[in-house]
Amino acid sequence: MSSLEEPLGLDKLPSLSTIDLSRRFSSNRCSTSGEDSGLGYCWIEGKTCGSLNSYKEDFKEYRREAFIWRHHKRENTHNESENRYPSKHTTNHQQNLYCNDTGPRDITNKIFKGMPSHVRIVEVGPRDGLQNEKNMVPTSVKIELIHRLVSSGLSVVEATSFVSPKWVPQLADAKDVVEAVKNIDGARLPVLTPNLKGFEAAVAAGAKEIAVFASASESFSKANINCTIEESLARYRDIINSSKKLDIPVRGYVSCVVGCPVEGAISPSKVAYVAKQLHEMGCMEISLGDTIGIGTPGTVIPMLEAVMEVVPVEKLAVHFHDTYGQSLPNILVSLQMGISVVDSSVAGLGGCPYAKGASGNVATEDVVYMLHGLGIKTNVDLRKVLQTGDFICKYLGRPSGSKVAVAYKM
Amino acid sequence: MSSLEEPLGMDKLPSLSTVDLFHRFSSNGCSTSGVERCWVEGNTSTSSNDDKADFEYVQGVFAWRHHARDTPQNGNHAAYRNQCDSRHLASRQHNSYCNDVGLQNITNMIFKGIPKYVKIVEVGARDGLQNEKNMVPTSVKIELIQRLVSTGLSVVEATAFVSPKWVPQLADAREVIEALKNMDTTRLPVLVPNLKGLEAAVAAGAKEIAIFASASESFSKSNINCTIEESFSRYRAVVNAATKLNIRVRGYVSCVIGCPVEGMIFPSKVAHVAKELYDMGCSEISLGDTIGIGTPGTVISMLGAVMSVVPVEKLAVHFHDTYGQSLPNILVSLQMGISIVDSSIAGLGGCPYAKGASGNVATEDVVYMLHGLGIQTNVDLGKLLQTG
Numbered sequence: 001m002s003s004l005e006e007p008l009g010l011d012k013l014p015s016l017s018t019i020d021l022s023r024r025f026s027s028n029r030c031s032t033s034g035e036d037s038g039l040g041y042c043w044i045e046g047k048t049c050g051s052l053n054s055y056k057e058d059f060k061e062y063r064r065e066a067f068i069w070r071h072h073k074r075e076n077t078h079n080e081s082e083n084r085y086p087s088k089h090t091t092n093h094q095q096n097l098y099c100n101d102t103g104p105r106d107i108t109n110k111i112f113k114g115m116p117s118h119v120r121i122v123e124v125g126p127r128d129g130l131q132n133e134k135n136m137v138p139t140s141v142k143i144e145l146i147h148r149l150v151s152s153g154l155s156v157v158e159a160t161s162f163v164s165p166k167w168v169p170q171l172a173d174a175k176d177v178v179e180a181v182k183n184i185d186g187a188r189l190p191v192l193t194p195n196l197k198g199f200e201a202a203v204a205a206g207a208k209e210i211a212v213f214a215s216a217s218e219s220f221s222k223a224n225i226n227c228t229i230e231e232s233l234a235r236y237r238d239i240i241n242s243s244k245k246l247d248i249p250v251r252g253y254v255s256c257v258v259g260c261p262v263e264g265a266i267s268p269s270k271v272a273y274v275a276k277q278l279h280e281m282g283c284m285e286i287s288l289g290d291t292i293g294i295g296t297p298g299t300v301i302p303m304l305e306a307v308m309e310v311v312p313v314e315k316l317a318v319h320f321h322d323t324y325g326q327s328l329p330n331i332l333v334s335l336q337m338g339i340s341v342v343d344s345s346v347a348g349l350g351g352c353p354y355a356k357g358a359s360g361n362v363a364t365e366d367v368v369y370m371l372h373g374l375g376i377k378t379n380v381d382l383r384k385v386l387q388t389g390d391f392i393c394k395y396l397g398r399p400s401g402s403k404v405a406v407a408y409k410m
Numbered sequence: 411m412s413s414l415e416e417p418l419g420m421d422k423l424p425s426l427s428t429v430d431l432f433h434r435f436s437s438n439g440c441s442t443s444g445v446e447r448c449w450v451e452g453n454t455s456t457s458s459n460d461d462k463a464d465f466e467y468v469q470g471v472f473a474w475r476h477h478a479r480d481t482p483q484n485g486n487h488a489a490y491r492n493q494c495d496s497r498h499l500a501s502r503q504h505n506s507y508c509n510d511v512g513l514q515n516i517t518n519m520i521f522k523g524i525p526k527y528v529k530i531v532e533v534g535a536r537d538g539l540q541n542e543k544n545m546v547p548t549s550v551k552i553e554l555i556q557r558l559v560s561t562g563l564s565v566v567e568a569t570a571f572v573s574p575k576w577v578p579q580l581a582d583a584r585e586v587i588e589a590l591k592n593m594d595t596t597r598l599p600v601l602v603p604n605l606k607g608l609e610a611a612v613a614a615g616a617k618e619i620a621i622f623a624s625a626s627e628s629f630s631k632s633n634i635n636c637t638i639e640e641s642f643s644r645y646r647a648v649v650n651a652a653t654k655l656n657i658r659v660r661g662y663v664s665c666v667i668g669c670p671v672e673g674m675i676f677p678s679k680v681a682h683v684a685k686e687l688y689d690m691g692c693s694e695i696s697l698g699d700t701i702g703i704g705t706p707g708t709v710i711s712m713l714g715a716v717m718s719v720v721p722v723e724k725l726a727v728h729f730h731d732t733y734g735q736s737l738p739n740i741l742v743s744l745q746m747g748i749s750i751v752d753s754s755i756a757g758l759g760g761c762p763y764a765k766g767a768s769g770n771v772a773t774e775d776v777v778y779m780l781h782g783l784g785i786q787t788n789v790d791l792g793k794l795l796q797t798g
Contacts, residue, residue: 108710110519111745296782297741301520305513325775326782328734329741332706336520366734373705373735403734403768407702 348401
């Protein structure tokens with residue numbers, strides 16, 4: 001008779017620190033030492049080690065059948081340039097020995113079809129993440145944060161915002177930050193500019209990419225930037241006219257794409273209208289933000305449908321907040337719709353100022369974990385992002401907002 | 411020139427507490443003053459307003475949900491359950507915003523196969539509480555279960571009949587079951603590890619039991635001190651005895667994605683264990699990602715294997731949120747046709763493996779997502795939040 005009569009949970013197992021767990025499951029741990037008693041399957045990268053063991057046949061079959069779609073994707077060799085991805089989408093399952101029934105195979109084909117093989121993460125931690133921090137973060141810490149994020153492979157890191165220090169004292173050092181980071185290679189470092197004055201300051205500091213911020217909600221627009229949607233669009237047309245002359249690309253944000261705390265539901269047609277305006281005036285990318293995090297796949301899909309009718313999907317990004325825990329499923333359906341750019345914030349920096357203790361931005365670590373688990377390439381080294389999150393959270397003196405980071409900590 | 415030159419966040423907006431936000435967005439908060447579309451239930455107030463376009467939005471967007479709502483939502487749970495002949499959400503019939511057939515196909519594909527109704531199996535009272543260090547009084551457990559039942563949850567795992575030496579928190583299993591045995595409309599399964607546990611459960615008045623096997627040999631040996639095959643022998647005896655007493659048996663499979671000792675677990679192994687449990691007489695098999703490392707990619711492979719040997723309507727998913735992946739995993743499971751989801755009120759039941767790491771997925775978050783998708787659960791989210 002068993003002495004342990006109950007599923008007791010993992011505290012009764014041989015003690016394995018979470019670091020060990022991480023190593024066990026990380027791609028870098030794939031050893032070729034032959035003392036592999038297991039399969040060395042790498043959860044994070046979705047790769048497999050070359051060494052086999054006694055489960056040889058099972059392993060081969062499993063890898064082939066479970067990840068056949070990923071192997072097809074990997075035939076498209078990874079290029080440095082993010083512009084060259086000949087085959088954007090994952091291919092269907094060719095066969096699956098576990099699915100003799102056509103049902104599950106058809107279903108899995110449907111779920112994966114249309115998902116991009118590569119997703120670009122736009123890291124917003126240094127700006128969107130830090131801007132509401134009460135305690136001033138020194139310029140040197142901000143600069144180091146940006147350096148670390150870039151070195152983790154993130155190709156777009158929103159660096160700061162050129163706004164009045166009266167309103168956002170945390171980012172009063174925008175000029176110093178940009179001057180220090182403007183020559184970093186291998187990453188784009190957009191900065192937010194709310195008006196021409198901010199734009200000029202950004203250019204003077206050396207910024208090479210800017211971002212503008214409109215709303216799909218009239219009420220939110222008035223409360224947040226003190227003007228109507230149309231007035232904001234007129235303002236941004238001026239900015240973009242100037243930026244075009246200087247060859248400075250512009251990213252457009254649309255806020256409240258699912259709901260507004262004042263107006264409630266925001267109709268997809270309104271979101272599509274604002275997105276279209278930003279696209280037509282010259283924004284090279286439009287980031288759709290669920291500002292209060294209330295979206296679920298049921299509301300995100302109609303919104304994306306409406307926007308995708310008027311803006312090409314490759315110009316769209318999604319910016320979900322995790323306030324109601326819905327950001328990852330929302331990102332997942334966005335990928336299924338063909339979206340391939342996702343905004344996130346290291347360690348989930350940037351709480352919801354609206355509800356004390358509520359989470360805000362989705363954590364980059366959690367997003368990367370999911371994407372890699374799906375076999376989607378990001379060029380991001382998850383471990384380095386975890387270390388970066390650790391760095392900034394230690395400085396801020398509080399736990400990470402990333403579940404992956406918490407799970408990995410000893 | 412604007413005086414606010416920056417998107418400042420909502421601290422500059424009229425102050426709305428989260429409770430207000432919730433009421434605004436909950437079905438109970440639907441006022442009749444406008445198109446107060448209810449986020450949570452996906453219902454709409456019947457009153458229309460001047461803004462026809464908005465109303466069309468609601469109709470157009472949720473046309474498929476209106477199809478799903480043909481069956482009544484409230485009232486007798488048992489009757490409702492049996493009425494779900496058409497299990498799945500109808501494909502989108504039309505969408506006034508979407509003239510693009512390609513887009514319509516994509517969204518149809520995403521929604522198609524998702525069940526119209528999902529049964530939530532609430533595990534907070536057992537899986538949630540069992541590792542609590544401080545003893546929770548029996549009266550509190552009983553009240554928790556009663557409150558959970560009153561939210562509309564139709565299955566609430568009540569306790570476990572195990573040695574108090576190992577799980578002192580659940581030493582009061584008998585008292586809990588005896589206090590609840592007149593609850594007729596709700597299923598209250600209890601975990602039993604062996605025949606002895608079954609006998610104690612039956613003596614206390616339990617009408618449904620659950621047994622717990624693993625897809626990982628190492629985890630099986632560490633957790634229940636026997637091999638997987640030995641556990642099957644044990645459980646066959648339990649299931650045979652239970653079946654003679656007309657007691658339904660739920661089977662759990664743990665480590666369906668990965669094991670902290672062995673690493674990756676093959677889908678074929680999971681399918682083997684699930685099939686054994688199903689063949690021996692379990693009415694439902696709950697597939698548990700015990701350490702929460704699964705992502706949609708690995709979950710789909712696992713489900714594909716299991717679904718080729720066990721009918722999908724007999725399967726449930728039990729994800730842990732340790733790496734934040736439980737909701738996307740649930741979502742793809744729904745897309746695969748799964749219609750039973752385990753969750754725990756307030757996310758009770760941390761991961762004993764990593765301090766501070768989360769464990770069970772929170773019922774509130776699951777219900778929020780399901781309702782947002784227009785999937786019916788019979789659960790009142792407001793009451794659920796109060797119970798949490």
